[in-house]
Amino acid sequence: MLEFFHAKKPLFPPVGFLCSLLALGVGMAYSSHLVLYGYIAALALLFALFGLWRAVLGAGLMMGCFGLLTGVLSCLTAGSFASFFETLGRCLLLGVAAVPMLSLPAADMTRSLRQMKCPGALTLGILVTIRFIPVLVGEVRQIREAMKTRGAGSAWRRPQTIYRAFFIPLTMRILGISDALSLSLETRGFRLKNKDASVFRPVRFGWRDGVFAVGTGILSVLLGVLA
């Protein structure tokens, strides 16, 4: 599933990760200003120029729809249109800012952390997190299908059945998968204190990554100035 967010030429992982954090942090700090929309549009353009246009469209659309819904709710509860625009803006920001992070292949991420001699616990945590998102999505899809085969797919008059038929298998699968994954990592030699793990295909910082980082930085500064 995360392959959808990948570019043909991936970013240097720390750059992608830090730019995502920067965009999110700065954006949230100025989320009550309308200039945020300009910031989001400029970020989307920058990311698209670096091969992430599909991811930007997908994430933007998804979070945009979510933002519309939550924005309406926020407007109704707060009683002001400003609340709608702020909520929508934050949701769009979350979607677009996450794109550089989501675009990082798990292998590149792990290798760059190893090259930087990061603690094994951090590498493990990020590896499992990256792995788990598509796994979770796949499992939810599978369970929803299985619910249909047991007649619990649309038993709206029996919410307890739907609840059980979804959450019990999901919980068991998550537990089973996390067990299997941790066993597999250990039996394949992964050790938390192993800072000398080699790197099959080293990940290197290039001029593209520098341009990307500087671009994100300039846009963030501009937001601060204009807001």
Next chain:
Amino acid sequence: MKKAVEVRDLSFSYPGETRKILDHADFTLEYGEFAVLSGISGEGKTTLLGLLNGVIPFLTPGKREGKIFLAGEDCTDRKAGERAFFAGTVLQNADEQIVYEKAADEAAFGCENLNLPPEEIEGRVDASLKLLRIAPDSSTRTLSGGQKQRLITAATLAMGQRILFLDEPLANLDRAGALLLLQTLKDLTKQGCAVLLIEHRLDLVLPFADSVYRLRQGKIERVANVPALLAENRRLLPASQAQTGGGSPLVELAHIRYAPGKTPLLRDISLSVREGERVWLLGENGCGTTTLLRLMARLIRPDGGAYRQSLLPEKGRRPSARWFRAAGYVYQNPSYQLFMPTVRDELAVAAPEDAYAVRMAELFGLSELLDRHPHALSEGQKRRLGIAAVLAGQPRLVFLDEPTVGQDAENLKRIGSALQTLRQETGMATVTVTHDIRCAAALCDRALLLADGVIAAQGKAHQAENYLSGQPLNQ
């Protein structure tokens, strides 16, 4: 000369249990030896493997006494990550172990953990992937179950340890894939490696094995009469009366086409399943047998062709809940379909009355487990429950996806016997996907071989057995 594996006076029990899985057991594995560990589910084969590779007691707790030596070194107090320098382990459920998107990266993961030089990793990865016929740049997401199993095995082989432990590595592998792996392991033992394999598909494994072991009452015993064991294992299920045709068609497919990506997986499929008939779908890993099964069950829609069913009058293209009562679908992994608090409740979901639920429990050997939580059962018991829970709804047609994976002889007999009884009582038709030769006589009236997106050949049960033994299907 140092032994590859040596176990001295090993005892083990799980927390809170008085029963000892291993009771002062001794075992040795020599370099150059290909050993098979067989036996019924729940005896402790995977537990023994866990003790050898360090998973137990460091990740899975328990009370352990005794000594474990790997490559002549005392590894009793070393964790799994440290023991990985001596011994490689291939676990079950490859799907849950893959961490990277590309096959080459996955294969290199273990080598990186062992601090091997990058230039050496490249050569090892290429060699192991080539050996098990996985393209290095394939996306792990789109590999079939059998291909994923081969990938995980290749990843372990790339690590280059001289001792290998494999826990049911042939599950999901077709005959060609299984023989490829077994020959690779045999070649490694000829080069001086030691292999310990846990497997139920003895018909495939025994011709390659140098020794066979069983766990009995906490001891690890060498089996003296291997030919007898093979004969006992080969045909576990007696043949039942074949359906000779004539029943009305329940499901008909005409020129069905299905293309999940750019290349069609199913190009031109035409077949029908009649009342009371038992159809077996055969084919190599990745050829589309499970996809075809799901399509027949209406879990996915074809991209072209005509689909007709006479089980239920249905409006609309989406299958209703009533459809899945009439046409049951049993997943390979029962965990997806079990969600009630007890076995009794699970069976009662679809059963027309409680008495029938109890009858299903008797048929599938679950009577003593009625008050247990489904997810607290052993894997073999869960699988039987998964099948029973679907069949409790008295479907006229059942789709079974690899119902025999990981099943020992006893469980297989129970499942086969129950399916035969229900078929005689209800006239239920079945469509099964499996590579397991042990089931041919009991689960097959007609075998269909899927290849290159079409039904390439058809045959009867004995021909299916021959196919799984390496001959053409229609011979």
